[in-house]
Amino acid sequence: MSAVLSACNAGDPGSGRLSDIPYESEPYPLREPDRFVRMEIPADNQLTVAGVALGKQLFFDPLLSADSTVSCSSCHLPGRAFTDGQILSRGVAGHRSLRNSPSLLNVGYQTEGLFWDGRVNDLEELIVHPVQDTNEMAGDWTELTTKLRDHPEYPLLFRKAFGIDTVAAIDQELTVRAIAQYLRTLVSGNSRYDRYKAGEVILTASEDRGRRIFFDIEDGVPTSECGHCHVEPLFSGLEYFNNGLDEVYDPKNFPDAGKGGISGRVGEMGSFRTPSLRNVALTAPYMHDGRFATLEEVMDHYVSGGKYSENVHPNVRRLDFSERDKADLIAFLQTLTESEFLKESN
Amino acid sequence: MKHTPLFFIPILLLSLFITACDQKEEISTGSLEIVFKGTFGNEPLYMFGRSYDYRGDAAVKWQLFQFFLSDLELLGSGNAVKPHMLSAIESVSFGDIQSEEEALEGYALRFNDIETGTYSGLQFGLGVAPELNATQPSDYTPSEPLAQVSSYWEAASSYIYTKIEGNADLDNDGQFGEDEEKLTYHLGASELFQKRTLPVTIDIRENSTTSIVVNVDLLKALENTAEGTFIDFRQTPRDHHKNPDVYNFVITQLRESAISIGN
Structure with missing residues (x-):
């Protein structure tokens, strides 16, 4: 009799x-694109x-929020390349x-750090923050x-996983580890542009001209300076820059200090992580504060040369662009969308 | 039974031979720290917070100065001390040096397990050696210097040997980085790769760390006072390795004049 009870209890989450x-x-089996530096x-x-x-189940589960109304996916929707289309995201209450x-x-x-300001160094550390951010x-x-331990399903899933x-x-540690594992599978490297690089598709004339503008490849098209910060293959050099969003004459006066707010360094005031441009057509609105609603507005900002502050990155400078140049550049940016991947994620 | 000893002789000899081969010669080793100290002329170099006079008619606040060194090697001394390869590739960056204190501290590279002895010099190639320049960031793990995607030019299939970035005040209005005052020089290609030797006596002592200082004068990368030549910020505020007059000058100056043994 005791043996029977013991056997029942051994696999019973309730016990x-x-x-x-x-x-x-x-x-x-993580599939990494050949052109990417291996993931650490x-x-x-x-x-x-x-x-x-x-x-993945935790990521989509509103149980993680205080009142079970907001999940990680509320602000990171797969169909929007894991953004949410909002200027600022809506949280609890x-x-x-x-x-x-x-x-x-x-x-x-x-x-090179996570969040817009690089405040944490790894995904496991990152996940702690939004869960507890008021x-x-x-x-x-x-x-x-406690909620996870009392849940009818999660104890079995944690056992299987760990x-x-x-x-x-x-x-907490196992919870963030699981979510970090899922986040590491969100690899996007098979866009139309990637297939072009692999010789599988041909870009349209407009897309190809946009490509040449983006990378400053040759004479005959205007220089854009885009590719210096939005470096292949991630289309981000993973660095932090002030890209001239705000006119500031005293570095203490940035409306958002960005990385400088974390480091305290004058040169980093108003600097933010260079976001990847992969899937950028899906990630509006743009910039750390969502101030630009469209890619056309982003383009107008960079063509203007940005606003003055001493630590604006020198590659942000006035550009001699026509409407055609802007349109071609946007056409190229749209080749960075990986719609098949996004369907899979849904 | 009397044949048994004969049977064991070859085995005994073989085991003695193997044992002898296994005994590695004990080599005494020490460590070397190379501290790169940036200057702009005679002033300590740091990013963002300070303006530097340039040729008496401009001022500049730097944001980034970095370069690759390949085949970093200690030169031997006669037959007594053999050359020692320290590293195939290193990146030296002053980008995170943003105060005078940090400038005086410098940017340090440390190398261990160097055979003790007196070495006669330091040799390096400025930039990325051609065989390494034929690789790309995805060939490396993230912590390796050549994994830096921001230092690789995919369109040119080349690493960027040096990056020099800053905002200038060319009209003396006290504002840095207005239009046409933004300076970016991203330079380098395999045909420009050359080695340079700095004669210096370096004593590596057992179980201790020897430290040497290498000065890097950014001003000398931009002007050659002996010949009266210089990078004119007004004429060429930027170059992404398209203007030979700029990239030949800066790479040569950086290699031949800007880098020297310090105190």
């Missing part, structure tokens, strides 16, 4: 013991099929985030852990 449920350690994945959080599945929601595609390749999910990690023996082992 707190999970040891009879199989631990699934099958590695996740922490040795203690290698991707597994079960870990990624758990992370109608609160608004302080900055525009950045795309999460290729976030696993961001080795303007976003307003959650509490202790309460969330091999934990008891429900009590579910904690």
